[in-house]
Amino acid sequence: MSTELGCSTRTIQRDLEVLEFAGVPWYIDASDKSYRVRSDFRFPTLMLTHDETIGQVIATALTNASGLDIGPGASPTTRKLAATSNDEIQQIIADAARIIEVFDLKLVDHSQHHGIIRTLQSALLEGNKVTGRYDSPYEDKTLRLTIHPYRLCLIKQAWYVIGHIEGETRAKTFRVARFKTARQLEQAALIPDQFDLREHFGNAWSVYRGDTxxxxxxxxxxxxxxxxxxxxxxxxxxxxxxxxxxxxxxxxxxxxxxxxxxxxxxxxxxxxxxxxxxxxxxxxxxxxxxxxxxxxxxx
Structure with a gap:
């Protein structure tokens, strides 16, 4: 086994001791010369209340809504919870998933922007700039932008990214569906420490804040x-x-x-x-x- 795994026998013994210390019941299966965890054992999982479980199912329904297009959303987490939870929680998840749906939100079509949304998410998490082509209906031609992103927001029916353009300081709001391309740069974005989303939008009725x-x-x-x-x-x-x-x-x-x-x-x-x-x-x-x-x- 140590040869197959490329480690020492001491490492395997240490891992077995850790499992034992954690209360995981393992045994030696002589028939195939392996270590196994007892079949009736369930690995520890989050101890969710009924409300927390239903909340997770609602999150799954929301992130699966047509038009939202944020990747797998909460579904993988919910499946993992169902696979490792007790029978009661499994039943709650199954029942809630059957009776809770999110329907007809009339969102902007983001189906062609999965990659762009993932790029923006990654850039925001890593604090990097993003460059790309942006097609605004208020401009005569497609713009090439490099932005310092601050936030990714779902507002009304569409995803927006808030940030400032390279060479400027004033934060602007960009509709994600208008990006034709987006690429994360290995350059740190300049994000104001005190940036406040409510202050940015002020009293705009929806997204774009007027001057008066x-x-x-x-x-x-x-x-x-x-x-x-x-x-x-x-x-x-x-x-x-x-x-x-x-x-x-x-x-x-x-x-x-x-x-x-x-x-x-x-x-x-x-x-x-x-x-x-x-x-x-x-x-x-x-x-x-x-x-x-x-x-x-x-x-």
Whole structure:
């Protein structure tokens, strides 16, 4: 055995003593001249509570969601737990996996970006720069960037990496699905010690922070009020229930473009009370939509 393993007999004896000290019951199998662990022995595993076990299954369901595309996710860990746990935990894992699913998150398609996500994860863990080609819809041509990555974040429906471009200092937000290539460099990234993700995004409605802060006040009709108030849409959200069944939602938002898109989804059920700039933008956008459909009808 020592010859086959390329070690000394003393090393094998020491390993056997360690197993014995750890309470692992081994024996000599004379039929094939080997050492074996008793078949009824289970190696120690994490002692999970019911809630912790269900939490692991939920994590597995989330990381398996279509569009998330972060590799194997939590599945391998859950399988290992099931293989080494007692019968009760195994049954909980099996039952929870059968009844818990994550469905139709409407995420950006990251199926072609497995390698890029892994590259960014590795660079962040090792603290290195990343270089690659980035195709922004707001630029005339594909950009070649070298970035110092700070964070990888799932925001709304997409993965984003936050960091600054080589030669600059201001942190920017890059959508992962817009990277055409990404390669980790063997060069240390400069990451601010005091970087704060909440401070970076400020009061952006979603991802991109505008230069101007606005106090938003929206009045939702009674038929929409109960539905819209079920969700916390923004960390600055305040809700006032009105006597007529309507609800007034207030926010403080940096920039208007992102919240405008959200308000449009409630068209016919919401009125913009403030600010006037947002009301004008909403009317202009709705008028443009009517114009497009009117032109379509005339054709």
């Amino acid at each position: 802060s606005y106090d938003i006040r929206l009045r939702f009709e009674p038929q929409a009020a109960r539905v819209v108030t079920e969700t916390v849409w923004h960390h600055t959200q305040e809700v006032k229930q009105n006597r007529d069944g309507s609800a007034t939602l207030s926010f403080t938002v940096d920039g208007l473009d992102e919240i405008l898109n959200w308000i449009l989804s409630w068209s016919g059920k919401v009125r913009v009370d403030a600010p006037n700039e947002l009301r004008v933008l909403l009317v202009q956008t709705l008028e443009k939509a009517i114009q497009i459909h009117s032109e379509s009808d005339s054709e």
